[in-house]
Amino acid sequence: MPLPADTDVSSPKYLRDKYAIIGVGETTYTRGSGMTTRALGTWAVRNAILDAGLKASDVDGMLSYQSGDSTFGPFIAGDLGIRLDFYMDVFGGGSSTEALIGIAMGVIEAGMCKTVVIFRAMNGFSQVRIGGTGARSAVPVAGDMLHSRAYGWQSAGQMFSFTFMRHMHDYGTTPAQVAAVRATHSAHASNNPKAYYKKRVTVEDVLASRIICKPLHLLDCCVETDNATAIVVTSADRAKDGRHPRALIRAVAGRVCKPRADMHYQAGPISTVAGRYAREVLWPNAGVGPQDVDVTGSYDAFTFTTMLQLEDYGFCKKGEGGQYVSDGTIRLGGKRPNNTSGGHLCEGYTHGMNMVIENVRQLRHDIDDSCPVGPDGKRKHTYDYSEGGCRQVKNCELTANLGWAMPGTGSAMVMRRD
Amino acid sequence: MSIMGDYLGMGLRLDELDGENIAYFKHCAEHSFHLQRCDACKLLRYPPTTACPWCMSPDSKWVPVEGKGAVHSYTEVHHAIQPAFKAHTPYLILLVDLDTQKGKPGADEALRVVGNLVTPEGKLAPPELVKQVGIGTRVRMVFADVSAGLSLPQWAIDESATQPDRPWRYPQE
Numbered sequence: 001m002p003l004p005a006d007t008d009v010s011s012p013k014y015l016r017d018k019y020a021i022i023g024v025g026e027t028t029y030t031r032g033s034g035m036t037t038r039a040l041g042t043w044a045v046r047n048a049i050l051d052a053g054l055k056a057s058d059v060d061g062m063l064s065y066q067s068g069d070s071t072f073g074p075f076i077a078g079d080l081g082i083r084l085d086f087y088m089d090v091f092g093g094g095s096s097t098e099a100l101i102g103i104a105m106g107v108i109e110a111g112m113c114k115t116v117v118i119f120r121a122m123n124g125f126s127q128v129r130i131g132g133t134g135a136r137s138a139v140p141v142a143g144d145m146l147h148s149r150a151y152g153w154q155s156a157g158q159m160f161s162f163t164f165m166r167h168m169h170d171y172g173t174t175p176a177q178v179a180a181v182r183a184t185h186s187a188h189a190s191n192n193p194k195a196y197y198k199k200r201v202t203v204e205d206v207l208a209s210r211i212i213c214k215p216l217h218l219l220d221c222c223v224e225t226d227n228a229t230a231i232v233v234t235s236a237d238r239a240k241d242g243r244h245p246r247a248l249i250r251a252v253a254g255r256v257c258k259p260r261a262d263m264h265y266q267a268g269p270i271s272t273v274a275g276r277y278a279r280e281v282l283w284p285n286a287g288v289g290p291q292d293v294d295v296t297g298s299y300d301a302f303t304f305t306t307m308l309q310l311e312d313y314g315f316c317k318k319g320e321g322g323q324y325v326s327d328g329t330i331r332l333g334g335k336r337p338n339n340t341s342g343g344h345l346c347e348g349y350t351h352g353m354n355m356v357i358e359n360v361r362q363l364r365h366d367i368d369d370s371c372p373v374g375p376d377g378k379r380k381h382t383y384d385y386s387e388g389g390c391r392q393v394k395n396c397e398l399t400a401n402l403g404w405a406m407p408g409t410g411s412a413m414v415m416r417r418d
Numbered sequence: 419m420s421i422m423g424d425y426l427g428m429g430l431r432l433d434e435l436d437g438e439n440i441a442y443f444k445h446c447a448e449h450s451f452h453l454q455r456c457d458a459c460k461l462l463r464y465p466p467t468t469a470c471p472w473c474m475s476p477d478s479k480w481v482p483v484e485g486k487g488a489v490h491s492y493t494e495v496h497h498a499i500q501p502a503f504k505a506h507t508p509y510l511i512l513l514v515d516l517d518t519q520k521g522k523p524g525a526d527e528a529l530r531v532v533g534n535l536v537t538p539e540g541k542l543a544p545p546e547l548v549k550q551v552g553i554g555t556r557v558r559m560v561f562a563d564v565s566a567g568l569s570l571p572q573w574a575i576d577e578s579a580t581q582p583d584r585p586w587r588y589p590q591e
Contacts, residue, residue: 137500140429143436146443147465150430150570151534152495152503153511161493162513165588169491169553175590207590214494214588260471265513266464268526270491 013251013285019105020239020246021415023052023117023232024357029196029348031125033226038071041121042079044228048117049080052232053243059232061086061116063104065096065351069128070121086113092255093130094299095403096120097231097352098411099254104233114234120353121228130224130349131155147263156301156406157216163407164215164304167271170319173307175215177322179206181303181338182219182345184331189342191332191369191391196225197346200387206303220303222344229353231360247360250398250414251285253278257409264408274410275312275402282313282400286414290315293414294396295362296336297355299404300343306330309402309410310338332385332393340367340391352403356413359399363417367392423565426542428502430564438466441480446569449561451485453529454478462519464529472523483529485559486576487516489585490530494548506542510535512573514557536560536572551575552585 025047027033027040041064049059059082062073066089073087086107090096097118104116124130132155141149153159167173183203189195201219209218239246256278259267283289290313298306298313303325311321315336324330330338341347341358348354361367369391371379381392396417403411421432421440432440438454442465445452453462458475462483469476491513498504512535515528522528535543535551540562543551551557556579561569575581 132499140431142431143433143439144465146430146432146439146570147532149500150425150428151511151532152498152500152506152509153532155499158493158495158499158511161511162491165493165553166491168589169586175588211494211496213496214492215590262467262471263465265490265530265532266471266527268524268528270513270530 015105016250016287017248018236019233019249020236021231021233021360022239022242022246023048024360025051026229027227029194029225029227031225033123037121037123038075040228041071041076041119044230045076045117045119046080048230048232056081059115059117060084061107061113063100063116063118064089065092065100065120067091067093093351094301095255095405095409095411097356098252098401098403098413101233101413102252102254108235116233117230119228119230120351123226124349125224125226157221158213160407161213162265163270168215170271173322175207176203177326178303178307179203180326181306182206185300185339185343185345188332188340188391189346190387191389192341192347193370195342195347196223216302222301222349225348227348227350229350229357231356244364246418247363247415248418250416251282253281253412255409255411256281261408273308273312273407275309278410278412279313282412293336293398293400295359295393295399296338297359297401298338299352299402300339300345301404305404306338309404313402332391337393356401359401359415362393362396363399363415421567423568425564426502442466443568446561446571447567451483451559451571452480453483455481461523462529464531483518487514487557489553489555489557490515491553508545508548509542510548510551514573533571533573536574538574540572552587554582555585556581
């Protein structure tokens with residue numbers, strides 16, 4: 001088959017738009033799911049397959065990620081009567097989603113299978129606390145951990161705060177600028193019936209909440225929830241006759257690292273994050289730049305992670321992230337809304353997958369807000385973003401997801417509407 | 419032989435297979451800070467590793483390194499996660515640029531050593547000391563003894579150094 005003339009087959013850009021996300025699904029975002037991760041995962045995968053308009057026999061690949069806190073792919077597949085030609089369960093939390101989408105494209109391209117479901121199932125509140133509290137906080141400290149946990153340096157907030165503080169020091173970023181991320185995402189969540197926290201909060205509310213570890217207030221930190229999420233990836237050709245407009249994958253950057261990934265603070269500047277490197281993979285492969293993007297999904301484990309990534313992927317100049325996230329740009333109705341679902345700060349914590357799901361729905365122009373459903377079964381979006389209203393972005397054509405593992409590691413994906 | 423210890427009621431353990439870490443903490447137990455110096459590129463590294471992160475050479479020697487530097491960044495923990503630290507809030511975790519090898523191999527690199535702010539005797543610092551320290555504060559290494567063959571390197575304010583007029587502290591205080 002002849003390739004387009006501008007194609008460099010030594011680069012992944014020849015896979016531009018050749019793969020798509022065709023199904024998305026989730027469970028309720030709760031604290032206290034009352035079920036196992038196996039049951040949660042089964043529901044989410046089933047919902048995603050039905051959303052894609054597929055049957056169990058149409059799925060032959062499965063990927064998942066976890067950190068010893070979930071079930072494995074073959075159990076979910078077995079429960080749903082799916083026979084697999086490929087599966088893999090990988091170790092990982094944040095930034096896994098985009099990386100696994102890239103792996104799914106790779107295994108389909110290699111002819112190993114045709115359609116892959118990716119899931120993340122977790123009781124992140126009621127079983128294994130993602131904040132590091134609970135049983136895991138009291139285990140003996142051994143080996144390499146003597147250089148971290150022995151100093152009370154264990155939770156994600158504690159581990160990342162050197163970067164957050166140094167950004168404030170280097171660039172004059174203020175607590176109020178960063179708090180605007182929470183205020184913005186809470187406004188988005190107030191238009192999301194699925195969100196765990198639907199109440200709008202102000203910058204003042206964030207700054208008045210108690211300090212967890214400086215510079216993080218309680219409301220700078222995401223919610224911990226129980227939930228499962230799933231997406232279906234297949235080739236664009238196979239997806240042609242699907243139920244929804246395809247979310248075509250332009251480019252993926254997976255688990256891109258700063259130098260010294262073992263202890264990234266050894267390499268500087270520490271106020272720069274892995275997006276600085278990932279952007280050099282992402283934008284050339286996508287053939288677009290940050291200025292072309294309509295909606296972002298910048299991972300919000302903390303308010304700071306959203307800001308740092310938007311800055312290092314080039315949505316604003318280095319050092320101007322505080323301004324970018326507080327000047328209205330990232331709000332619904334602004335130039336480039338971020339995490340329209342409310343993200344990890346408000347909707348629920350899924351290690352990144354709900355932000356991809358949200359952008360798939362944005363690209364379908366079929367966000368599940370409270371707008372009325374017409375006689376044709378389609379939602380009539382009002383584009384009124386006041387509380388309890390719409391959260392569909394008008395004419396959304398191009399989205400970027402920026403996944404975060406830690407300051408030194410991140411993943412990203414660009415999708416476009418069919 | 420593995421080394422066990424108890425620190426603030428928290429179990430610490432070094433496995434006998436973990437040669438690099440055993441050597442690192444053994445020097446600390448002698449109250450002498452040592453790092454590996456690469457035989458090939460001559461650069462020091464932290465924390466201990468099997469190969470050189472700058473040139474991949476597997477050959478290195480432990481050499482004494484002066485435990486002095488300045489705070490590069492910090493966090494002040496008010497809500498402790500680990501039970502051992504709950505009685506000690508607020509406590510500071512410091513990321514300290516050692517004077518030795520600062521700006522190498524690249525201008526933004528330094529040997530950045532983690533530790534808590536402690537008193538000169540090695541106890542976690544009380545709130546009045548915690549308030550004094552920020553980015554730029556000069557600190558010196560002291561050791562908190564845990565058990566035979568295991569002491570933790572920690573940081574105390576360097577009283578003999580010239581301190582910045584006002585170290586950078588988190589603005590909302």
